[in-house]
Amino acid sequence: MSATNSNLVACDEGHPIGSLHLNCDTNTVSSVGESGLTVTFHGVRGSTACHDPQTHRYGGNTSCVSVSSANESPIIFDLGTGLRYMNSSQDEAKPKPFVGACLLTHLHWDHIQGLPFFRPLLCEETVLNVYAPKQEDGRSLREIFLKKICPPIFPISLNEFKATINFHEVGDDDFMIGNTKVISRFVPHTGPTLGFRVTVGGSTVTYLSDHQQPTSGFAITTGARQLCQGTDLLIHDSQYTPAEFELKPDWGHSTLEFAMWVAETTSSKRLALFHHDPSRTDDALDVIAQRLAGVAKNRGFEVFAAADGMTVEVGGVV
Numbered sequence: 001m002s003a004t005n006s007n008l009v010a011c012d013e014g015h016p017i018g019s020l021h022l023n024c025d026t027n028t029v030s031s032v033g034e035s036g037l038t039v040t041f042h043g044v045r046g047s048t049a050c051h052d053p054q055t056h057r058y059g060g061n062t063s064c065v066s067v068s069s070a071n072e073s074p075i076i077f078d079l080g081t082g083l084r085y086m087n088s089s090q091d092e093a094k095p096k097p098f099v100g101a102c103l104l105t106h107l108h109w110d111h112i113q114g115l116p117f118f119r120p121l122l123c124e125e126t127v128l129n130v131y132a133p134k135q136e137d138g139r140s141l142r143e144i145f146l147k148k149i150c151p152p153i154f155p156i157s158l159n160e161f162k163a164t165i166n167f168h169e170v171g172d173d174d175f176m177i178g179n180t181k182v183i184s185r186f187v188p189h190t191g192p193t194l195g196f197r198v199t200v201g202g203s204t205v206t207y208l209s210d211h212q213q214p215t216s217g218f219a220i221t222t223g224a225r226q227l228c229q230g231t232d233l234l235i236h237d238s239q240y241t242p243a244e245f246e247l248k249p250d251w252g253h254s255t256l257e258f259a260m261w262v263a264e265t266t267s268s269k270r271l272a273l274f275h276h277d278p279s280r281t282d283d284a285l286d287v288i289a290q291r292l293a294g295v296a297k298n299r300g301f302e303v304f305a306a307a308d309g310m311t312v313e314v315g316g317v318v
């Protein structure tokens with residue numbers, strides 16, 4: 001899939017506003033200047049990777065999104081299977097090194113499974129700084145990763161990769177990565193889970209991939225509100241329909257409607273529907289995105305359904 005399509009605009013091919021543009025030349029919705037951010041979705045699926053004819057357009061890779069801006073090292077949200085498609089080199093013999101940071105929301109499989117398949121880890125020059133939530137049982141992040149990426153689960157230990165991987169334990173913190181301002185806050189899910197807000201210049205992106213909505217009524221924690229308030233782009237868990245949520249009220253996720261409410265109540269400018277349920281077909285997402293685009297317009301923001309390979313420009317001087 002082209003990495004330049006955006007689904008926020010109407011096109012000459014007749015694709016509805018809010019749905020995915022396929023095989024047409026529609027480009028990103030906004031021009032972006034030097035201080036803007038480029039957000040690329042490498043994996044948008046929740047829970048488990050999937051691959052079948054009914055999900056191939058929006059994509060089946062699990063959570064991974066990168067943010068890049070001029071003069072700053074790239075930042076990756078989560079290390080799901082989509083990570084394999086970031087920074088990928090066509091030349092198998094020459095993997096490209098990577099120097100940057102990962103803001104990891106939590107340690108569920110769908111958010112870390114791409115790490116040992118990230119080819120830059122084969123390069124000595126690669127330095128990956130992983131910022132992830134402190135664990136309640138006191139185990140260090142390195143200890144947990146070494147237990148997940150080692151024989152017989154994986155052919156080699158994480159320690160055997162040539163790259164340098166540094167782990168940083170964070171919680172409700174404000175910190176800088178280069179000139180990027182980062183806010184991390186614990187959010188409701190299952191187990192210790194963070195959401196992140198990154199700001200470069202005047203451009204802000206918020207990432208709340210896995211977010212448990214309240215089981216009765218809509219409400220938002222103080223921390224989640226601090227992450228979302230007035231953001232330029234809110235990437236938010238939208239795994240369930242209301243009917244599905246009734247069956248899985250405590251599985252740690254949000255409905256599409258709750259994601260819409262969070263965007264509206266925090267005056268977010270754009271909402272990316274994210275962490276799509278593995279059972280959600282492309283056709284169903286087209287219908288959802290088209291319906292919600294109309295609703296969002298009336299509420300003063302924009303919404304679209306994220307897809308693997310999609311690039312969105314945020315902020316900057318036009």
Ligand SMILES: [Zn+2]
Pocket residue numbers: 046047063108110111209210275
């Ligand atoms: Zn997840």
Ligand SMILES: [Zn+2]
Pocket residue numbers: 106108189190210252
């Ligand atoms: Zn999770």
